[in-house]
Every structure is written in structure tokens, then in C-alpha cells.
Amino acid sequence: MSELKTxxxxxxxxxxxxxxxAVLAPHDWRIESAFDGLEALQRVETFPYDLVLTDVHLPGLDGLELLARIRQLRPETKVMVMTADSTPDHxxxxxxxxxxxxxxxxxxxxxxxEMIARAFSTPAWQDDIEVLSARPEWFTLRVRCRPETADRLVQFLREMKMDLxxxxxxxxxxxFRELLMNAIEHGGGSDPNKRVRVAYVRTSRAILYYIQDPGKGFSFQNIPHAAVSNPPEAPFEHVAVRAELGLRPGGFGILLAGKLVDELIYNEKGNEVLLIKYLNHETK
Known part of the structure; x- marks a missing residue:
């Protein structure tokens, strides 16, 4: 029997x-509570919790300082942050x-x-997401090619757009998730020793995502396993191709992403992509 998660x-x-x-009750996890940052820090000093879920604004010690202290004191403990007053700087x-x-x-x-469950199923994670450069308008990161890291990064960047x-x-x-998964799985071969470079840029009129994978790239003429290559008369032709190649069901990533943003631009090699969403469609 596995050890009870705390x-x-x-x-x-x-x-x-x-x-x-109430929402965590169905899971076989032990839940404890602290109501201020100093109390939480004292608890962490005396017990190795598997995960700490902390608010930002707390009496005694704020949640971001608590996060930093926990990372120093118990780097194996995962920390999730929550707040009613979110900012890009947070x-x-x-x-x-x-x-x-x-x-x-x-x-x-x-x-x-769901994210807590993902945390408990992800043992090695310390440097999966590396910040290279960060301003609220321009956020650049490097991500290990691990599929389980994609949802973590998507959640962080989703929070950057809470005013939309x-x-x-x-x-x-x-x-973004569809093309990030393409970069991790196809460009990086899901090899955690390889990394994908990601940037989030926000201007007054648009939000841009940039993804660069470590792969050799691709040509749209050479991806019959992707829905974007299907002829109009056979919109699901790629499904049979994927089955023949032993690939997982799917292949709709590029096609879906193109319908959800305003512009989708690949470089010549095919290992870099730019997603653009206009905030004021009248100025496109």
C-alpha cells in the first residue's frame, strides 16, 4: 500500500x-489546516508535507515568502499558490x-x-519549468519535454490573462496546449533531457505565444497523420494513417489551434510557431 499523501x-x-x-475528501489524502503564514512555516519545519496549498495574502508571513522558505527548507515539498488578488508579478x-x-x-x-493529483503523480519536477526572462508583458521560459509538464505551464500562462x-x-x-504538446511529443520526442522554449508576449492589441522545439521540424506536405493535411473530401483520412503508424488517437492539434487563434505562423523549418490572438478585432 502506498504511503498516505499529506x-x-x-x-x-x-x-x-x-x-x-469537501472537494478533496473523496481522495485518500490527509488534509491539515493553517490560518497564517508563520503557523504554516512552523508546521512545515516539523513535518514533511507532500504538498502545501497556500493563499498569497496571509497574516504573519505572506504566501509568496512562505513559498520561497518552503523551497529552501523542504525542496521535495510541492507548493501550489492561490489568491483572490492575482497579478502578473505574483x-x-x-x-x-x-x-x-x-x-x-x-x-x-x-x-x-486534478492539479494536486498531477503533483502526486509527478515525482521529478524541480526544474521542469525554467524562467529565462520575465516581465508582465514578455515572459520567456524553457520547459523540459515531459508531457505532464504541459498542463502546469498552460495553467501558469492562463492566469496571465485573467482580465479577458x-x-x-x-x-x-x-x-497553446495543443501546439506545446506537439513540440514536446514530436519535436522533443518526450525526452526530458530536451527542452522547448516558450514565450508569452502581450501588447495593447494582441497576445502572442511563441514555441520553439528541439526537433528537425516538419513540412505540411509530409504530415499525413495530422488532420490539417486531410483533403476536403476525406476529413478524417489521417485517423487511418495514425492507426497504421501506431500513433495515439488525435492529430487535430494544428487544425484546432488554427481555429482558436487569429493567426498561426510557422517558420520555414517547422520547429518554431507563433500564435496570435488580437484583443481588438477592429484593428486587425
């Missing part, structure tokens, strides 16, 4: 504790300090539970 929830609002305890600092994930309140309790309509945020997140 979670410390840190928030000065009892309602948050009750909400999270997200950048959380990523720099190697938080496992980040959620703005109000959040989906089930999404938090929810559907627009989700469309952009879905498009």
Missing part, C-alpha cells in the same frame, strides 16, 4: 478550508520560485483537485 492548506478564510476539504514570482501551480480565486475546486473573457482565455489555452 496536504497543508494555508488560508486565513475558513470558508476556503471547508470548500477544499505569477512570475511563483514560477521563479518553482511553485507547482497557481490558481486565481474563485477557482474551480475540481481543477485544483473566460471563453477567450480558454480558447487561447487550448490552442
Amino acid at each position: 496536504i497543508l492548506i494555508v488560508d486565513d478564510d475558513p470558508t476556503v478550508h471547508h470548500l477544499l476539504a 505569477i512570475i514570482r511563483s514560477t521563479r520560485e518553482q511553485a507547482f501551480s497557481y490558481f486565481s480565486k474563485p477557482f474551480s475546486p475540481s481543477a485544483v483537485a 473573457p473566460e471563453q477567450e482565455r480558454e480558447d487561447m489555452a487550448a490552442a
Whole structure:
């Protein structure tokens, strides 16, 4: 039998504790609570929690400082950050300090539970996401080619756009995830020793994602396993090709991403892609 996983929830609002305890109850995890940052730090000093879920604004010691202290004290403990007052600077600092994930309140309790489950199934993770350069308008990272890292990065970058309509945020997140997975799986061969370079850029009129993978690239004429190559009279032809090649079901990534953003531009080699979403469609 595997050892019982332990979670410390840190928030000065009892309602948050009750909400999270209820949604996490079906899982075989031990849940403990702390209501200020200093209490949480003392608990972490005396017990090696598997995961700490902390608010940012706390009495005694704020959550981002708590994150930094935990990373120094117990680097094996994963930390997830939550806040009702999210800013790009909070997200950048959380990523720099190697938080496992980040959620703005109000959040989906089930999404938090899913990310916690992912944390417990991801043993090696310390430098999966490396910050190369960070400003609120231009955020550059390097990511190990591990499929399980994709959803973590998508969540961090989804939070950078909390002022946008929810559907627009989700469309952009879905498009970015599809092409990030392509970069990790095809460009990097899911080899954790290889890395994908990612940039998020926000201007007054557009949001841009840039992805560069370590692979040899591709030509649109040579990817019959992708839906984007299907002829109009056979929109699912790639499904049979994927089955013959022993590939997992799918192949809709490029086609789907192209429908969710305004522009999708590849370099000549095919190992770099730019996704563009205009914020003011009248100025396109």
C-alpha cells in the first residue's frame, strides 16, 4: 500500500478550508489546516508535507515568502499558490520560485483537485519549468519535454490573462496546449533531457505565444497523420494513417489551434510557431 499523501492548506478564510476539504475528501489524502503564514512555516519545519496549498495574502508571513522558505527548507515539498488578488508579478514570482501551480480565486475546486493529483503523480519536477526572462508583458521560459509538464505551464500562462473573457482565455489555452504538446511529443520526442522554449508576449492589441522545439521540424506536405493535411473530401483520412503508424488517437492539434487563434505562423523549418490572438478585432 502506498504511503498516505499529506496536504497543508494555508488560508486565513475558513470558508476556503471547508470548500477544499469537501472537494478533496473523496481522495485518500490527509488534509491539515493553517490560518497564517508563520503557523504554516512552523508546521512545515516539523513535518514533511507532500504538498502545501497556500493563499498569497496571509497574516504573519505572506504566501509568496512562505513559498520561497518552503523551497529552501523542504525542496521535495510541492507548493501550489492561490489568491483572490492575482497579478502578473505574483505569477512570475511563483514560477521563479518553482511553485507547482497557481490558481486565481474563485477557482474551480475540481481543477485544483486534478492539479494536486498531477503533483502526486509527478515525482521529478524541480526544474521542469525554467524562467529565462520575465516581465508582465514578455515572459520567456524553457520547459523540459515531459508531457505532464504541459498542463502546469498552460495553467501558469492562463492566469496571465485573467482580465479577458473566460471563453477567450480558454480558447487561447487550448490552442497553446495543443501546439506545446506537439513540440514536446514530436519535436522533443518526450525526452526530458530536451527542452522547448516558450514565450508569452502581450501588447495593447494582441497576445502572442511563441514555441520553439528541439526537433528537425516538419513540412505540411509530409504530415499525413495530422488532420490539417486531410483533403476536403476525406476529413478524417489521417485517423487511418495514425492507426497504421501506431500513433495515439488525435492529430487535430494544428487544425484546432488554427481555429482558436487569429493567426498561426510557422517558420520555414517547422520547429518554431507563433500564435496570435488580437484583443481588438477592429484593428486587425
